[in-house]
Amino acid sequence: MAIALCASCKSRVEEGAVRCVNCNADLALPGTFTQVLGWVIVAISTIPFAVSEVTTAERDWTPLVLGGLIAAFGFVMVLSGRARNKAATNPVIIEASPTTSQSQ
Ligand SMILES: [Zn+2]
Numbered sequence: 001m002a003i004a005l006c007a008s009c010k011s012r013v014e015e016g017a018v019r020c021v022n023c024n025a026d027l028a029l030p031g032t033f034t035q036v037l038g039w040v041i042v043a044i045s046t047i048p049f050a051v052s053e054v055t056t057a058e059r060d061w062t063p064l065v066l067g068g069l070i071a072a073f074g075f076v077m078v079l080s081g082r083a084r085n086k087a088a089t090n091p092v093i094i095e096a097s098p099t100t101s102q103s104q
Helices: 032-046 046-058 064-089
Strands: 002-006 092-096
Touching: 032 064, 046 064, 046 092
Parallel strands: none
Antiparallel strands: 002 092
């Protein structure tokens, strides 16, 4: 089992914690919020897609195009969030458990 440590104060933190309980450091990666927002936008794009199922039969392509644009925008946000997380230094240090001490 891996142990998560705060990069600022080296105290142990819960894995997936957003804030360090010891030094109050922000543990969330900068792109995580962007990714979540991106997925929300992708989810929202299902609304015009659902509408388009009716309207494309009537040869109205506007909701289909709109849904595609919204989904594309959401995916771009998710990808940019991932890129930001890759570029950022992780505020949480993941260490292997001392019991299975293995040097990397
Ligand atoms: Zn800390």
